[in-house]
Amino acid sequence: MKTTQLPKYDLEKLFPKIKELLKITTRLHPRQAKKIGLTDSKFGGDIIWPKNEYWPMCSEPIYSFDKIQNTPHNEKFITVLQLNAKDIKNMDFPANKDLFQLLWCPADHPISDYSPILKGFWRNAKDITDLKTSFPESGEPNDNYLITECSIFPEIVYEYPSAFELETIDKELSKAIFGWESTFTEPIYQHQLSVADGCKVGGYIYWHQDPNVPICKCGKFMEHLLTISDTEFDGGSYKRWCPIEDNENIMSLPYPERKKIQNPLNINFGMGKIYVFVCKDCHDWPIESVYQR
Secondary structure, three states: OOOOOOOOOOHHHHOHHHHHHOEEEEEOOOEEOOOOOOOOOEEOOOOOOEOOOOOOEEOOOEEEOOEEEOOOOOEEOEEEEEEEOOOOOOOOOOOOOOEEEEEEEEEEEHHHOOEEEEEEEEEOHHHOOOEOOOOOOOOOOOHHHOOOOEEOOOEEEEEOOOHHHHHHHOHHHHHHHHHHHOOOOOOHHHHHHOOOOOOEEOOOOOOOOOOOOOEOOOOOEOEEEEEEEOOOOOOOOHHHHOOHHHOOOHHHOOHHHHHHHHOOOOOOOOOOEEEEEEOOOOOOOOEEEEEEO
């Protein structure tokens, strides 16, 4: 179990209007583990896959060695995440589906803003009876995107919009909160009281740049599905978002020990995030990703 620390200040008592902006998110709390079940919710590793279904390969141009490689690189997609409906209470699934699988091609692609290309699959786990046991070989993946297998410890928490988003939603409320925050020596609202840090399902987006919600091919704005982060917390946010079970002297631990908690997936986005969006108005619930750092 992983438990997020309670906030030091009750925003809803200080600023009752902010209650209208509250959202639920599920922090996934990945932790490195071995021998995780094929059907379990997890990051990385082997997952259940239909025997007669092709495992995705990528032939899109990639960016490598300071130039775009236009020749097909034939890279194998790898597992990013597998989520079971029973484990993620705030996540919607299409009718008769209870399993979500996310894969990506571990390379920098110009078509996806120099980040991995993602593919999502919605399934009914009971339909997968014959499992695939033979998979394509990898080509030359970017080590920054190779995920270390992790168990997850889902935890529902409540959050509010980021400091920048709050200003666009309610300028008067934003002004009041930042006036209160000015008595502190750090941006306490942004770091500790607003958007949950780390990998999570649903909730608000911690935009690193200007908001960039993708538009589906059907013409509608897509909905934030989940965030994949290369850090669960940083030097500003750890006081709130590092779980209680791991928090004691976390920032003074030797780096290899701290990294297993702070970056359990062992990936590197340059302190960035990949936001995954879904369109629930289309029958197949397509996904798109946005990368920011």
